Amino acid sequence: MQGTEERKRARVLDPVERITEVIFGLLMAMTFTGTISVATSGQEEERTMMIAALGCNLAWGLADAIMYLLRTLIEHTRNRTLRANLCGATDAATGQALIADALPPxxxxxxxxxELESLRRRVIEYSSTPLPPRLGWDDFKGAAGVFLLVVVSTFPxxxxxLLLDQTALAVRVSNLVGLAVLFIAGWMLARYAGAxxxxxxxxxxxxGAVLITAIIALGG
Structure with missing residues (x-):
């Protein structure tokens, strides 16, 4: 039972969701850090840009978390509708068609x-089992995870x-850090996909290198 609960918690956000959220937040932050060298002329201006980068990712993290909840709500509602339609189907063929439409093409x-008939029978057999709330605790934990991933990805x-006094050098090091994170993210995504x-x-x-080059060419 404990192992089942642990697997359930681990799947609140799947690996693709976690990694892509980090990539998204990273790229958003890079659009700010890559322009610091031309947009700033002092420590105060540099600090303002850092706050702007964090604020941008806070806003996008919140928006992405809300969209995650919306997608989850739609998915849960669709599942409820599918089960209701299956239970109300007048014949097996109609139910099988509903199952086929719900499967990936x-x-x-x-x-x-x-196989379709077996799936139809199983769904009807467990129709008395209560479905989870439209938005449950795990869904809100997933949304919080999305928000944190987008925001935390700004800090590297x-x-x-924070460590270097020379702004130009800090920009280049920041770009290299971003490139390294993208390399690791690409490795993890490919490994998960079996590539x-x-x-x-x-x-x-x-x-990422092309993007960084474009940012620098535009004034970074």
Whole structure:
């Protein structure tokens, strides 16, 4: 039972969601840190830009968390509607069609009538089992996780500005840190997808390098 609960907690946000939220927050912060060298001329202006970067990620983190709750609410409502429609279907063929429509297209294309009927019967069999609330505690924990991932991803890029006095050097180090994080994120995404980690890491790092170069060319 404890192992089941631990797996449930671990899946509040799946690996793809966690990693992509970090990438999103990182790229948002880079749009600020990459322009500091031309947009600032002193410590006070640099501090203002850092606050702006954090404020931007706070706002986007909040918006992303709300969108996560909205997606979850839609998914839960869709599941409730599907179960109600299955229980109210007048014949097996109608129920099987509902199941097929709910499956991903590639899976639905290879699932036969027997498998669809088995799924239909299982859903009806467990129709008396209460569904979770439309938005439960785990959903709000997931939204909080989304918010924190977007916000926390700002800090690795800010640290060089706290440790280095030379703004130009801090910008370059911050860009390298961002590139390293993108490399790691690409590695993790590719490994999760079953692809070659090096290819995913290099692809995402190159994408980040192109973005950093574009930011510098525009005045970073």
């Amino acid at each position: 590639r899976i639905a294309a290879v699932v036969g009538t027997d 890029l800010v640290v060089p500005f 070659k980690p090096w290819q995913g890491a290099i692809a995402l790092a190159v994408t």
